[in-house]
Amino acid sequence: MSAWENNVRRVVPYVPGEQPKEKNIIKLNTNENPYPPSPLVLEKKLSLEKLRLYPDDKASLLVDAIADYHGVNSNQVFVGVGSDDVLAMAFMTFFNSDKKILFPDITYSFYDVWAELLGIGYERQKLDDSFRIKAEDYYKENGGIVIANPNAPTGIAEPVLFIEDIVKKNQDVVVIVDEAYVDFGGESAASLIDKYDNILVVRTFSKSRSMAGLRIGYALGSDVLIKYMNDVKFSYNSYTMNMPSIILGAESIKDEAYFKQTIEKVINTREWFKDEIEKIGFCCPPSSANFLFITHNTVSAREIFERARENKIYVRYFDKPRIDNYLRVTIGTREDMEIFLDFLKKNV
Amino acid sequence: MSAWENNVRRVVPYVPGEQPKEKNIIKLNTNENPYPPSPLVLEKKLSLEKLRLYPDDKASLLVDAIADYHGVNSNQVFVGVGSDDVLAMAFMTFFNSDKKILFPDITYSFYDVWAELLGIGYERQKLDDSFRIKAEDYYKENGGIVIANPNAPTGIAEPVLFIEDIVKKNQDVVVIVDEAYVDFGGESAASLIDKYDNILVVRTFSKSRSMAGLRIGYALGSDVLIKYMNDVKFSYNSYTMNMPSIILGAESIKDEAYFKQTIEKVINTREWFKDEIEKIGFCCPPSSANFLFITHNTVSAREIFERARENKIYVRYFDKPRIDNYLRVTIGTREDMEIFLDFLKKNV
8 A cells, every 4th residue: 555545534434226238128126217308408409619718617608597486586595516526515515523424324325435535523323114204303403404305315304393303303413305206296395495584495407307417416505605605616616507507407497387397297297106016015105206115025126126137127125224125216217117017916 | 593504514706806897907917818718619519408417417529539649548538527626536535644744834825725624734834035936845654745847936947857746755746747838939848647546737728728708617637536536526417528628628728829829929029028127126036937936126026916907907916925026917919018118117
């Protein structure tokens, strides 16, 4: 080992869902939208000559479009390279206390990775046996709170009053509400940002807007909260959003009809699929996301995962305590789900 | 002030060069390339339907193209959202010593911003009176070294032997060589990455490849160095490079003829412009970059800066010790520079 290696930041990185390169697979493992982005996005002409210039460092076109959409001011919107970038920046900006931050034991598995990377102490709060968050776990002293709502990989959503209760009882720290999946049936806490200056609501274009390939995430919060985040962002990288993201992201926001229609299709498929698999011995918590978290009464999740993979159907399996007999299944097209259902019928 | 503000990371962000929104200006303030990206890039069709999918988290298409271009292995290449992202990740990964990192007093003004953001101690080493780096300043004990070569905003390049000397004498720390401008006449240290495992050479597509708007930067280093950086990157954001960056970046690499031709035009314009302004009382260090660092023998830099701005000509002025009588002037098209020259002739 070389001497310089003594000063390396050593981390155990987050492992994203597999991105298989083979064709003709059914990909239900990374919560992508099965439908393409809005036709407005697909038909937009990008002036690639302009790539010679730096993008707008404030990404105003996109920020203003998001602000208009949510009926907030542009200084209440922060944008980043996917919600992962937004969340990482938020951890870096707000979690600098000696006290531990709190998040559920079963949740998005990047939270502890960011905490480890940045040297932030954390304490996991156990979900109850139905995978529900217990609000009272978040009443104790802490250095900050992160709640995914709907939660992942369970899909369970809590009402905005539940979130407000936690925010109200924790006004001396920042509460991050990660709403990556909220458009598929959750209730957003965005309405709270004018009432509490310590809540940050994080969103993404990757799921409901079918734009995972562009990497656009954003956060809504009080102007003072957003200003602190922007200070850190501008101390890290002046230009995070590239020209195609800014332009195509803003374009997507314009097409509310397509957005609603796509979401409706995903929700309908999800509810149909849930009914069908319950008939063959699966059960799963109620989902407000674009995935289901399923378990079977006799066949192990790992076995189904492996057999599905052999049949070129990819779902997500987490080899972790309490959830190692569950699979997270992204809702694809009706056709995808029919094929998967056929597979399940033959294999359980 | 709210209580949560006590735990906010407080920083003084880097201020990038102005990006004026008005039309019909001459923009010589952020070192952009005056020529568009390669025709291969402009003509490339992006399959925007595929934006619904996450991009390849390893950005293999781009990484492999860069590796081929430099004749190195793909595991010796790291890519990021502009060289700023690459440098920030490198600071985070490698500079975790109790000892101070070293860089010149006059250099890219983001280095101290990253150090402040990440709590890294640093000590500026004074350039000599001709703005040259003194190698012996970097022989003392330190926690890491950052050298921009060619340096910014001076444009002065040092030979690769000079860099090798510093790397050789500092094998217990990581030496970052920031080669953002090297294609315009500098000598790259990329050849050293197989010889020393502690040198990281950082590059960008923003200047010589006319792709500032896409945000593509990369680093070359030993496989072990790159692995550590990727571990940190995957602990921060799984997918940093979006689909357009990966595809258009790889396309750009294919067009070596256009790349060389564009660079030659910029260099020719630079040398012509340098000769012309020296005739009217300016002087500037020899530049191996796409800018000149100019000072006049009677008229103050600030005065020229302000008057140019009134005439819709934007150049960069740094209100900092030792360089507050200099302007950094990006090399534009021959036509841009003729207009600027006319302006200068009337105003000095």
